[in-house]
Amino acid sequence: MNGHFKSAFWTSLLVLGGITAVSAHARPASSGVAAGKLQPQQRGAALPLPTTVNDFFQPGQQPQPTTIEGDPYQQMYSSIYNCANCHKVDEAFDDRVMGPFNTWSTSMMAHSARDVIWQAALAISNTESSMSGEYCIRCHAPQSWAAGLSTTGDLSNFTDPEHFEGVSCHMCHRVVDPIADIENPVEDNDILQALVNAGTYPDDPGNGRFIFDPVDTRRGPEDDWGVNMHGADILVSPHHNESTHCASCHDLHNPLMSENPDGSHSLNAYDSAHPTQSPHDMMPEQLTYSEWLNSDFADGGVNFPDGRFGGDHPTGTMQSCQDCHMPKQYGASCIFWYVDGIGLSPDIPDHSFVGANTWVLRSVHDMWDPNDTGLNDEALDRMSAQTESFLQSASDMDLVELEDELSVTVTNWTGHKLPTGFPEGRRMWLNVRFFDDEGTQMQENGWYDFDTGDSLLDDTKVYEIKLGLDAEMATLTGLPVGETKSLTLANTIIKDNRIPPAGFSNAAYESFKGEPVGYSYADLQHWDETIYDIPTDAIAAQVTLYYQTTSKEYIEYLRDNSPPDEKGGPSIGQIAYDQWVMHGRSAPVAMDSQVIYFGKSKITGDANGDGYVGVDDLLAVIQSWGLCIACDGDLNRDGRADVNDLLIVIANWDGQG
Structure with missing residues (x-):
């Protein structure tokens, strides 16, 4: 690879969406409140919808805020290697948890803006609703959004490798707790008050409603750092140990729409902010934080005697997002661990942010210069193994023979739905294979072809969410009624049978629009049972619970709906598809696999x-x-x-x- 990017890939980035620049981020006139919904005659069937940046306005800190003293905003941009100089693995003390940089660089957080699946979805979103990409950039490239680079709604202003650093060290460690607390840095009070005075204080988390310090500071939960070598003030922030820190980008709703009295969702008036700015009045997209907030994990925690989560956690009781996704490890966060006042610690958070994306990191490594990403083959292999292990810890599976039936029960042990997060392409399903006394396969439910990515899943249980368009939205967009893979235009949920977490209640989940759809779970149920008929003469069955990050159906949607490259090269959707093929077609991971013998x-x-x-x-x-x-x-x-x-x-x- 020459330079920072492969030429076809870089060219496609510069022309994503083709949206004309708009003066962005200014709060809409008349206090930003829409007077009402559009009348049908004002809406056209042609896409993109004539939306503007005002339609996606969110309260919270706005790009390039001045300091409390009125001085210019201090940018977050700093080479990742400025942080890596000190926060990396010490070869003399070979323990990977000593290097927050090394673990962060293998996370999807680090590469959220380099994710080719997201880039393809972003390009399509802009063809469906003008400037909608601005809303997406908030969370996938927050420091670039904060610098004002999202004003075109696409990535054409991203002209430097640093612009693609994703959720960076500087962004997270400048985030301010939105809730005033005596334990927080005293400096936070003025930052919050400035937002209140400006009328942009966010009453609810989520939707990328960041609050960050305009001044270059380092916030974190540790109070025993001893010596400050940063050249910037260190402020002790308990917020960095709290799940609300994650809520900004892991509880997302579509601000283009408002809920009607009958529970349906309709488009708001164009060129205006959402009339209430309450996420509960918007169309839900992904609600991982709310799922956690209404679970036993948020209410005292769930204890795991088997230690499946939490690393070296002192009690094994998982409460916060960080407990599972940033497990405690013994080590150091700085190469100067041997200096008096720094030392080693038993509770260094692992910055791998391990989750459920099984293949995109390899795509990033293939498409980008390692000098910009910090990735290498060894680190990728380690992260792949860590991700697979994490997925296998997420659930338990039990098989029981019931006369002529096989009962398969999957229990969710995560702090949210299983699966959760981005609704498109992600799915779990049961593969059941029955065998006779000669070991010959008699029947298979949930067939999948690892060579082609094809599947036949109508005869098995698939855990997933499906979004759709109702008749009104179909008329407005010219698209068919029913299932859609468009996050921007979807205004109804057709199916959601994902398994809820421990502590689930129907009333609580209905309160934030997270209830099951087309399926049912009893209060407190965090498992699901599926019954299969046992074929005559079958003496055994092998049951596998598979998880897939990106389905063939979704990657083909990205390929077929992505706008063409203006330079005549492959579209970003085609590039995403080619990467998907190259890296194993998002091969499903076996979360659990067991054999049961009958009789x-x-x-x-x-x-x-x-x-x-x-x-x-x-x-x-x-x-x-x-x-x-x-x-x-x-x-x-x-x-x-x-x-x-x-x-x-x-x-x-x-x-x-």
Whole structure:
């Protein structure tokens, strides 16, 4: 790769959306409140909708705010290597958790603006609703948004690699708690009061309603830093340990729409801010923070004796987003750990921000200069393994034979719906394969082809959310009624059977529009059961819970609906599709996989089912040796007969029924 970017990719970025620049971010006239909804005759069926930056205005800090003293805004831009100089892995003390830079650089937070899936979705959004990309840039490139680079609604102002740094060190560590608290830095009071005086204080979190310090400071939760080597003031901020810190970008609604009395959503008047600015009156998009807020995790926490989450957490009780996604580790956050007053700590937060994106980081590494991303093959392999392990910790699966039926129960152990977040392309499903006594597959539910990305999922349970257009919106846009993959235009939810977290209640979830749609869960239910008929002569089944980040249906939507490249090169949607193919078609990850044998002896170690554990069972394991499904020797149901199964026989020797 020459320079900072591959030429076709960089060219496509410069022309995304093709939107004319608008004077952005000024609060609309008449205090920014729309007088009402558009009348049908004012709306045209042609796209894009004639929206402006005013339609996407959000309270909170606005771009390039002056300081309290009236001095110019102090930019957040600083080479990532300025932070890396001190906050990196110390080769003399080889512990990766010592390097916040090293772990952050392998996170999707770091590369949220380089994410080619997002860039394709951004380009399409601008073809559907003018200037809608400005709203997206808030969270995917917040420091560039704060610098005023989103005024075109696309990425054409992003002319430097630093503009694509995503959710950067400087952005997060300048964020101010929106709620005044005596434990917060005293400087915060003036920042909050200035927003109140300007009429832009955000009453609700979410929607990218940032509050950040106009002055270059370093905020964080630690109060034992000893020596300040930053050249900027350090302010102790408990807010950085709180889930509300994450709410800004992980609770999102569409401000183009307002809720009607019947629960439907309609477009607001154009060129005006949302009439109430209450997210609860808008069309929901992704509600991860609200899902957490209305769970047991937010109400005292959930304890995990098995330590599946939290790293070196002292109690194992998970409460905040940070507890799971920034687990505590022993180490240091600075290479000067050996200096008196700095030292090592048992609770350094891992800045990997591990989540559920299984492939886009490899795309970033393929398309961008490693000198700008900080990525390398070793780090990517480590993050892939960490992501897969995290996904496998998110749920438990139980299989039970019920006469001629198989019961499969999936339990959600995350602090939000499973899956959660971005609604398009993400899904979980059950793959069930039945076998006869010769190990031949008889039937498969939830078929997926790893070579092509094709699937047949109508005969199984798929956990997902589907958005749609009602008749009114279809008329206005010229698009068909029903399911849509457009986040910008969707005004109804067709399906949402994602599994809620522990502590779920229907009333609480209805209060923030997070209730199940086309499905039902009882209060406190955070699991789901699916029943399959067992075919005649089937003696075993292998059940796998798969998760996929980007479905073939969604990537084809991006490819087919992305605007053409003005220079004649591939569209950003085509580039996204090609990357998807190149990196394994977003290969599904097995979150859990088990084998169940039907009608077998329940005696542990009895491989041949004769009611006794002895030499014949050792021989049964040896005869089945190797990979096998529905074989006698696979006692621990891991799909193979091996030493572990021999040990099970020995441990239960002479056992009888």
